[in-house]
Amino acid sequence: MTLAEQLNAFLLTLLIGLMSGFAYDLYRVLREMLRLRKTGTFVGDLLFWMFLLVLVFALLLVGNNGEVRFYVLLGLALGAGIYLIFFSLSARRLIYRTIFFLYRTIQIMVAGALALWRIFTFPFRVLFFLIVWPVVQVGRGLSLAGRGIGRAGKGFFGPPVHRFSSGLRARWQRFSSRWHPRGKH
Template sequence: MTLGMQWLTMAVMLLSGLGMGTVFDGYRVVTNELKFPRWWIPVLDVIYWMAAALVVFRVLYASNNGEVRAYVFIGLAIGIVIYYFLFSRMVIATVKWLIGAVRKLITFILKCLEILIVKPLLLIYKMVLVILAFGSALTIFIFKIVIQLVRPFWKLFVWMVRPVTRPLGRWLSRFASKWQLAERFSKMGQLIARLWSKWFRR
């Protein structure tokens, strides 16, 4: 491997160290801001280091066919040190600002949805309830008026058909006494009561 390739590999590893530090700080800030459970932190750490190792190896393979030399680790270490001394605070502040901006944006969107959709729907719902209540009250009022108006005519109709209904009532009473309908209905009611007590009161 030429000296130029070695310097190129070292520079790529330095950039990889910068990227590793950036991703590590970013995910740490996200887990703290979003209040992840503490038992998730070790799991996320393991996932991070596995992903970082795979990415670094892929970059190393692309730069020098995966040859592991001392300058590879030196480049990574220099990149990580440079990141934590020069860029760590800036990255943490940027990630926190982005999280705050996303929260404010979500709050704004939810507020707009509440104003433009939820509140109009609630207003329409309340108006429908008021209209239905008014309509039912008006219907009951009109029904009562109609009953009051029809009541004299109903009394007149009953008085007119009374000569016909009296003989019919006498005939029906003789029919009921002949067939003992009252006793049969009474026995049927007693049977239903016994079955009910037998089946449902155990």
């Protein structure tokens, strides 16, 4: 390699080191926001470093045909060091603000979607209430009337009618239990 190619490769590794520092800050902010415990931190660290290793190797493969020389390692370390010393604090602030902005934007979008859904479904809910509520009340009234008629009929017609109505009730319960999940009769 010529000196110019080595200088370009060194500058590329310096840039890769800077990007690696930014990626580390991004991971660090996410780890702090998620409040990972020991196991989560261990798994997250392992995944992050494996990802960063593959990314750096791929960039080095493209940039200087994967040749690892002393100046490559020096460029990576120097780039990461420069980033961590000079840019890390402001980058983390920017990352926090960006994540907070995205979080608030998503919250506003979800609240807007829910409001639109409520506005859209309101006429249907009113119509449902106007139709179903009277039907339910009529059903309750008929049920109460039926119980009263059944109690009055027991004394008037005697045990044979009661056995007949009990048999009908048992058949209806067996028939209607087919639509209910098991254990919730």
